[in-house]
Amino acid sequence: MKLLARLFGAFLIALLGVGSAAYAQADDGYDLWLRYRPIEARYADAYRTAATEVVVQGSSPTLLAARAELNRGLSGLLGAAPLVSAAPTRDGAVVVGTPASSPLIASLRLPLDKVGPEGFIIRSAQTGGRRVTVVAANSDVGALYGAFRFLQMIQTRQPLERVDVVDAPKVKIRVLNHWDNLDRHVERGYSGQSIWDWWRLPDYKDPRYTDYARANASLGINGTVLNNVNAKADSLTEPYLRKAAAVADVLRPYGMKVYLSARFSAPIEIGGLKTADPQDPQVRAFWKAKADEIYRIIPDFGGFLVKANSEGQPGPGDYKRSHAEGANMLAEAVAPHGGIVMWRAFVYSHELPEDRIKQAYNEFKPLDGQFRDNVIVQVKNGPLDFQPREPFSPLFGATPKTPLMMEFQVTKEYLGFSTHLVYLGAYFEEALKADTWQKGKGSTVAKVVDGRMFGHRLTGMAGVANIGTDRNWAGSIFDQANWYAYGRLAWNPEASSRAIAEEWARQTFSNDPAFVTPVVDMMMKSRETVVNYMTPLGLTHIMGTGHHYGPAPWVSEAGRADWTPVYYHRASPEGIGFDRMKTGSNAIAQYAPQAGKELAADEKNLLWFHRVKWDDKTQSGRTVWDELVVRYTQGVQEVAQMRRTWEGMKPYVDADRYEQVADYLAIQEKEAQWWRDACIAYFQSFSKRPLPAGYAPPAHDLEYYKSLEFPYAPGRG
């Protein structure tokens, strides 16, 4: 039937006299939020008046990129290419540049001291008797960011008559982490292969790299780690450095630096040494020489990201050295070139700890003050591993002498891969707004990340990318919003995730309020929905072991106990939950007292912090068991509601993107039901209690759910 519908659609288009362009421009999502589709006729004239001419003063590659983007954007939005002039010749000119590149901008004496090296001012002005809009910055890349913002304003239908935008990023290092292997497999990738075509690099630079840079620059993302944190040393060999340099050449005009994940044992694997001990002089010499070589090949190389002594990766611990000793060795090697080291705090030792979630804090808190000043420690938002919900990591706010950068996972490893609609903006915001109480009320994680809490100047945010070769980049249209939200929050960790969602939806789909309001509502609710149907009430890490697809709370055997779901939920006939209070692992003590109090009292974290009996009462008045069933069921109902909402959006969305979202929502509902049924069947085997009245039993018995296997699930590590 769908095929028929498609064919009839084509037939109608032909009848209506729409030519081949309609076929060629299938809306496949490739353009992301940079769609630049024609403005509605009733608004178009106002925008045409406000953007008659593009005047980019300066000729650096970055300013040329700004000019090209304005031409592309205005051509699409206004239906005709703007004039391109060297100086304003009429009202409505858009003047872009820096005081250094543009005498005109220099003459305006704008308060550019407010916007730092990467910020910009967009302001309506008069010059030479003409009304113009000025996009000014202290650097070319600031001007480029301003040009993108100007286009965003048109795309979201903001008035251009009296513009006065002053904006600058609040975080210095805003990077994507690609968990991309050299064979193009993406660990936890659900959107095709790695976009880095290592095989054809450096000789062939896919035009897609340029579009990647454009998309990132439009958000202010200023760096990218090209290879997986589970790194191969090969990426540090000369042939692969040449490949990375070719990528860097494409990204550079867009203000993006290239970083690499460094394998700690590279001195052995490619250096011919017998050790990687950070105190060994030969090892230190290896890294020094390697850094020098890298900077010869990539002069503006950003630095290293390191995953050490974690999940089998080598690290300084192999030589009884601390993370600080390991990080400082690398930092010393890149320091002369201005490079940095991002050292991940996601570690756990070979020995089974008393409570896995305590480990990062236990290892890194004592090292505070021991890191070089070009090291930043990269901390996942929660103490475990990107679960649908976790309390914030207790490391945030706990290391006054050590800058911490936030690591968010944009790819949805634990949240339904690319076929579940889950807007992570709300998730990220929850983490950033969490109050650590480390310097009293209002000591938010955002203030740790942007450096205000302890006055750090090296600040950063990393997003584990969801980008792949799928035509729509992210695997689904709504997953594009997660890339977008990550970028916007890296720019401003205190931004509103709802405002970001709206901005994205307007650019990606439609400015019609009949579309924007329900879709943004749906996005904002979607994160709570996935928590409901996967891990309500503070449950965690009960996904299928290894691939993390679907429910598998029954798994009790894996490489180690703290990889198994039963380790985390601890369900038994008596009750459920992990006691992390004083009576248990006392993980709660890693937080500032008031923060711990608030976290422990929040029912969202119930089973994370507490062990409870099945008949204990929850805030609703229902027992824990009944509440679990209610939440799981509610999750499924909410997805059904999302499907109905989306059906109502059909008039506002092109057929291809509408269908894809609709098909994925159908998958999400099916899988939400599976989650609910499997988890209820499993936990009921302990609770031995009936379902609340009116709640349907699982469709199958527990053995059925346990029997399901997914040997070809994508994204395995």
Added chain:
Amino acid sequence: MKLLARLFGAFLIALLGVGSAAYAQADDGYDLWLRYRPIEARYADAYRTAATEVVVQGSSPTLLAARAELNRGLSGLLGAAPLVSAAPTRDGAVVVGTPASSPLIASLRLPLDKVGPEGFIIRSAQTGGRRVTVVAANSDVGALYGAFRFLQMIQTRQPLERVDVVDAPKVKIRVLNHWDNLDRHVERGYSGQSIWDWWRLPDYKDPRYTDYARANASLGINGTVLNNVNAKADSLTEPYLRKAAAVADVLRPYGMKVYLSARFSAPIEIGGLKTADPQDPQVRAFWKAKADEIYRIIPDFGGFLVKANSEGQPGPGDYKRSHAEGANMLAEAVAPHGGIVMWRAFVYSHELPEDRIKQAYNEFKPLDGQFRDNVIVQVKNGPLDFQPREPFSPLFGATPKTPLMMEFQVTKEYLGFSTHLVYLGAYFEEALKADTWQKGKGSTVAKVVDGRMFGHRLTGMAGVANIGTDRNWAGSIFDQANWYAYGRLAWNPEASSRAIAEEWARQTFSNDPAFVTPVVDMMMKSRETVVNYMTPLGLTHIMGTGHHYGPAPWVSEAGRADWTPVYYHRASPEGIGFDRMKTGSNAIAQYAPQAGKELAADEKNLLWFHRVKWDDKTQSGRTVWDELVVRYTQGVQEVAQMRRTWEGMKPYVDADRYEQVADYLAIQEKEAQWWRDACIAYFQSFSKRPLPAGYAPPAHDLEYYKSLEFPYAPGRG
């Protein structure tokens, strides 16, 4: 510089007033040869007059597809959508249908008895006083093929005034073989992942599947084997059959049937049996039930492809049964449903044979007459394995009672992956035109394949697909020509590869003779060129072991001797080549005497059939050693010439496709040089002779070439 050029290009486009469409319609190769770009103004009127109106009589999904394609094609070519009417209302109507679907076509009494179930007639006619072009067939799919041919005629600028085309496929089964794994890795794939998104199937049907079907239908390809011949039994489980059924639903309107590779040991792996012995009643019952299940889910399922007892795959030999016994068991299971079994002759036993290339003949020749009538044996073009040049397989013509289908490799496993420009049409034609002499002169391989030689009605040709998720499908623009050529030769094995190349180039790039002539010349020469720089004078299988990338004639250790280059070239201080004459393995005796005589006398096969001394004279008068050096060098020079030719084509090609081809040709030249230098360095270590005067020595010493490693080469098995 290239980035600057790109930006300046954008700038110029904007200046010229070309709007956003220019950006959106980047020519990325996705449209293949179905581009339908506007006809040059000077020809457009004539075509507009000849195609004013589309009249498709009938409403089957296939006829709707024909109508949609004509609308799409004519809209693009003529700049406006044609009228769509139920009956001709004016001169220039294009009337499409079958006598059953269209009273008008029935009334014309066309000689449709000549074109069989899949052929078509395109003819200028008068009806009701109007001049029309009729596209008529006996079946809806024949009409669809005719519609594609009609569009091809316009795309190649053929006159439409007095059309009289009568055409029908000469081969019955025209299938692609996808060596695609269920995790989307493509064995020997150099163009991204598998287009089959098994993970999201059956719930999401990528619109790309429809475009795949369109492209194949445009060539007359009528089937596809979805999964790798190195098969997993999982593809025969119900969830995967549902996924395959979803693909079949998309392909069906385009006349394509779905086939699956069957793992011979599936009765054990998914049937719970202890054996896969074809004489075991339970095993037979398993396959019978499995076939019944498949046909319930996919009613028009085509049948099975089987790789058995080859490269570690299970097969009837594991139970001391013959290939015929294995094939017949499966054939019996699908026979009630009209299915077939394609049984591959690419086999070799666990024991090392005296001469690997003799094995397929030795195993299958004695089985002639033992196969059921719905079995067809699938034979690679040569007796070894898709090498740049091989003599034809001696099985062709040797099995009068057994139909053989040709297996060509469209993906360039041994011919430079996707970055070397090698037109395989010339390669395929060489194999098809080869004279087996089995029934006297003119007993060509083509006549075996199309069934004329022995009167077989079950005929077929398979092409191992080069299709993947790369935006341009095939990894490179010119690799699209290999898909095209395969399809056209499957339709008519006696077609001219030059004519096909021209047809393709006109549709894909330009009808300008200044483009067509040099590019077709370049394509036709390209196959001899790759032979020159890789394996001249009958050398074979000296590629890097495992990945088959680059030269590695020195490899002497692999899983087994007949996987190593040294097994094949046998170079020593005394000479080089494999003696396959009476004095050696006598493989020559597998051919009809006259065919053997001709093959052995052809210098192209010198080292394939003969062991020669370094100083033996070749036809040029040069020694074998000198001739090798000359040929290798010539190969490199020819690639350099291809680059110059392509540079001259810049005015005729859009920037993105021009650049990609140019960049790939640069890679090809670099790698041709590497091939030449590495092989000369290696063979010189035996010949101990100087290079002929004026020939440059290798750039590096032999140790350098031996030291190169490619752990991330794509496409590994």
